[in-house]
Amino acid sequence: MNPKHNLKQAIDSLYRHTHVNPEAYTRLVLDCVRLNDTHQAKRLQTHMDNNLFEPTTTFIHNRLLHVYANSGKLSDARNLFDKMPQRDIFTYNAMLKAYSKMGSVDDLLGLFKTIPCKDSVSYNTVIAGLGTRGCVSEALEVFVRMQKEGVEVTGYSYVSVLNACSRVLDLRRGKEVHGKVVVCGLMFSGFVCNALTDLYAKCGEVDAARWLFDRMRDKNVVSWNSMISGYLKNGLVEKCIELFSEMKLSGVKPDVVTVSNVLGAFFQMGRIGEAQKLFAEIEKKDVISWTTMIVGHVQNGKEEDSLVLFNEMLMANVKPDKFTISSVVSSCARLASLFYGQTIHGKSVHMGVEDDTLVSSALVDMYSKCGEPTEARKIFDTIHAKSTVSWNSMILGYAQNGKDLEALTLYEEMLNNGIKPDSITFVGVLSACIHEGLTERGDQYFRSMTKQHGIVPTLDHYACLINLLGRSGRVEGAFETIKGMPYKPDSLIWSTLLSVCKLNGDIEHGEMAAKQLFELEPNNAEPYITLSNMYAAKGRWKDVAAMRSVMNSNKIKKFAAFSWVELDGKVHKFVSEDRAHPESEAIYRELNRIIRKLLKAGFTPNKNLVLHDVGDDEKLESICYHSEKLALAYALMKKPEGRKTVRILKNIRVCGDCHLFMKFVSRIIGRTIILRDSNRFHHFSAGCCSCKDLW
DNA sequence: ATAGGGTTAG
Numbered sequence: 027m028n029p030k031h032n033l034k035q036a037i038d039s040l041y042r043h044t045h046v047n048p049e050a051y052t053r054l055v056l057d058c059v060r061l062n063d064t065h066q067a068k069r070l071q072t073h074m075d076n077n078l079f080e081p082t083t084t085f086i087h088n089r090l091l092h093v094y095a096n097s098g099k100l101s102d103a104r105n106l107f108d109k110m111p112q113r114d115i116f117t118y119n120a121m122l123k124a125y126s127k128m129g130s131v132d133d134l135l136g137l138f139k140t141i142p143c144k145d146s147v148s149y150n151t152v153i154a155g156l157g158t159r160g161c162v163s164e165a166l167e168v169f170v171r172m173q174k175e176g177v178e179v180t181g182y183s184y185v186s187v188l189n190a191c192s193r194v195l196d197l198r199r200g201k202e203v204h205g206k207v208v209v210c211g212l213m214f215s216g217f218v219c220n221a222l223t224d225l226y227a228k229c230g231e232v233d234a235a236r237w238l239f240d241r242m243r244d245k246n247v248v249s250w251n252s253m254i255s256g257y258l259k260n261g262l263v264e265k266c267i268e269l270f271s272e273m274k275l276s277g278v279k280p281d282v283v284t285v286s287n288v289l290g291a292f293f294q295m296g297r298i299g300e301a302q303k304l305f306a307e308i309e310k311k312d313v314i315s316w317t318t319m320i321v322g323h324v325q326n327g328k329e330e331d332s333l334v335l336f337n338e339m340l341m342a343n344v345k346p347d348k349f350t351i352s353s354v355v356s357s358c359a360r361l362a363s364l365f366y367g368q369t370i371h372g373k374s375v376h377m378g379v380e381d382d383t384l385v386s387s388a389l390v391d392m393y394s395k396c397g398e399p400t401e402a403r404k405i406f407d408t409i410h411a412k413s414t415v416s417w418n419s420m421i422l423g424y425a426q427n428g429k430d431l432e433a434l435t436l437y438e439e440m441l442n443n444g445i446k447p448d449s450i451t452f453v454g455v456l457s458a459c460i461h462e463g464l465t466e467r468g469d470q471y472f473r474s475m476t477k478q479h480g481i482v483p484t485l486d487h488y489a490c491l492i493n494l495l496g497r498s499g500r501v502e503g504a505f506e507t508i509k510g511m512p513y514k515p516d517s518l519i520w521s522t523l524l525s526v527c528k529l530n531g532d533i534e535h536g537e538m539a540a541k542q543l544f545e546l547e548p549n550n551a552e553p554y555i556t557l558s559n560m561y562a563a564k565g566r567w568k569d570v571a572a573m574r575s576v577m578n579s580n581k582i583k584k585f586a587a588f589s590w591v592e593l594d595g596k597v598h599k600f601v602s603e604d605r606a607h608p609e610s611e612a613i614y615r616e617l618n619r620i621i622r623k624l625l626k627a628g629f630t631p632n633k634n635l636v637l638h639d640v641g642d643d644e645k646l647e648s649i650c651y652h653s654e655k656l657a658l659a660y661a662l663m664k665k666p667e668g669r670k671t672v673r674i675l676k677n678i679r680v681c682g683d684c685h686l687f688m689k690f691v692s693r694i695i696g697r698t699i700i701l702r703d704s705n706r707f708h709h710f711s712a713g714c715c716s717c718k719d720l721w
Numbered sequence: 722a723t724a725g726g727g728t729t730a731g
Contacts, residue, residue: 056723056724061723083723084724085722085723085724086725088725089723089724093725115725116724116725119724119725119726120724120725122725122726123725123726126726145725146726147725147726148725148726149726150726151725151726151729152726153726153727154726154727155731161729162725180727181727182726182727183726183727184727185727185728186726186727186728188727189727189728193730210724217727217728218727218728219728220727220728220729221727221728222728223729224728224729246728247729248728248729249728249729250729251728251729251730252729253729253731254729254730255730256729258730281729282730283730284729284730285730286729286730287729287730289730289731290730290731312730313731314730314731315731316731317730317731318730318731319731320729320731321731349731350731353731363722429727454722461727484730565727590727610731702726
């Protein structure tokens with residue numbers, strides 16, 4: 027029947043006897059090895075200890091050690107190793123294996139030094155262990171030493187050392203090893219050739235990899251996978267899919283690794299349907315293929331589907347790991363779904379992965395993007411070994427939520443803790459300065475990047491600087507910055523300039539920025555709308571009309587705007603002037619009630635923010651029923667009582683009228699509103715917004 | 722008498 031169950035029963039019966047003959051132990055330990063069953067191995071060892079059984083050879087203990095080593099049970103391995111009366115080369119090699127899988131590099135090298143009679147296997151194990159930790163020079167050192175000491179260098183040695191090189195993309199040293207492989211005549215070994223193919227592919231020399239691949243006599247599934255993943259890593263997505271077709275014709279059966287690679291290729295091309303079809307065809311779906319599906323959906327803006335997939339994965343009894351959890355957490359972040367985010371947070375705690383860098387920073391990001399910087403901070407404070415990534419997530423979280431001074435304080439704290447800031451850190455720091463209007467301080471931070479931290483500013487940082495200068499009225503300075511950049515300005519730079527021009531009513535520079543954007547992104551309606559609104563603000567209706575006719579003749583469509591709210595775990599989506607919701611009538615009644623209340627309190631809709639120069643009544647109509655207002659009305663209607671915060675999400679930037687509207691609602695109706703638009707967070711409370719009216 | 726070390730995917 028079930029071999030694992032049989033083993034358990036055999037060991038159960040062992041426990042009913044006190045005297046056991048050595049052959050029985052030998053038989054059982056071999057079963058433990060065959061099934062790699064650490065649990066039964068431990069029970070077996072306990073039984074031997076309890077009965078003071080002292081084996082005459084090292085064999086049984088060595089096999090137990092091997093089971094522990096192979097399943098990463100480092101402490102069990104170490105305990106057994108420490109109390110073994112005699113040790114031979116098999117003992118040492120098994121312990122080396124345990125360290126190379128789990129322990130520190132120091133432990134690994136420390137043990138290696140003490141081994142009295144190292145053989146080829148000892149060397150190969152250490153080289154492999156060093157390689158998986160990215161210690162290439164150490165791995166190479168051991169490799170050289172083994173040659174000097176006359177230990178036999180085998181295919182195993184070459185594969186391990188090549189793997190070390192490819193892990194850190196060290197092609198120069200990899201090529202030296204390649205030379206040695208040729209001299210030794212090991213080019214016909216499949217393992218060695220696969221490792222070489224992988225090395226060249228990973229290091230960006232796809233053609234060299236393909237050359238080797240084409241000359242391989244017996245390509246196995248790993249050969250194909252190495253080449254397919256090489257194409258994918260180098261962005262040759264079509265080649266990757268093409269080779270997959272060739273593979274199917276070759277008669278080598280694709281496995282779950284092949285499919286995971288090809289899935290990645292389909293997702294990169296947005297061919298989601300094909301990815302789903304391919305995924306459905308794999309019989310044995312593992313964590314990685316599920317996670318690839320989840321990540322692929324998130325990358326293609328299908329966050330809800332990624333959560334559905336996550337559920338299906340759990341139903342299929344595949345255990346998620348830290349990669350899965352961090353990607354579903356970021357799915358929740360992008361959806362700003364506090365409900366699911368908290369559920370998955372709970373799951374991560376249960377799994378014990380919440381302290382992992384990947385997971386914890388995703389959690390900090392999730393709570394921040396749900397407008398909960400205080401919760402984010404709680405997570406941040408529990409992280410044991412905070413990495414640059416952890417600090418970055420929290421600094422950015424504060425900055426996104428209008429807690430700009432907290433962001434800057436945290437940055438100073440980061441420096442005091444001796445953590446090195448990186449390029450991302452400064453995006454957070456600079457945007458905090460922008461919103462606080464700290465022009466001088468921001469400028470200093472910008473200069474400190476190169477001077478004190480050796481970080482080359484990217485276009486993102488220049489965009490922050492332009493924002494910083496522009497918002498303090500120095501549009502000319504912002505423009506000079508663009509001219510002085512070591513890069514060609516991209517659309518981000520020009521749209522940043524355009525937005526500060528709008529703030530300053532600087533039509534001259536605004537037109538210049540818009541003109542660049544028209545060329546860089548001919549289908550983007552944003553610059554047309556912004557420029558048009560700038561003209562409208564100055565009453566230049568002729569120019570407004572001209573903009574509209576250009577948009578019409580070039581068939582430029584506004585990006586569909588929508589907002590959504592999450593109520594009791596269900597997402598409700600609205601578009602402008604939406605009548606599709608089943609409770610539409612009630613929603614409009616509620617919204618009109620709110621509008622009347624606000625008008626009495628002095629709210630004046632800002633009619634200049636409408637693109638079309640239509641009649642005033644019509645303007646009012648189209649502006650009053652923007653999607654975020656409908657979402658707000660729905661949320662207030664469904665949750666009228668209590669002081670609960672209303673959270674609304676919007677896929678594009680909030681307009682000035684809606685912003686003013688929300689401020690009024692927070693004061694007159696007395697509810698806190700968190701509105702996340704495509705750009706940042708707006709916390710409305712008592713008539714004020716955390717963005718300080720700059721966005 | 723028995724035993725060990727290596728390649729591919731997020």
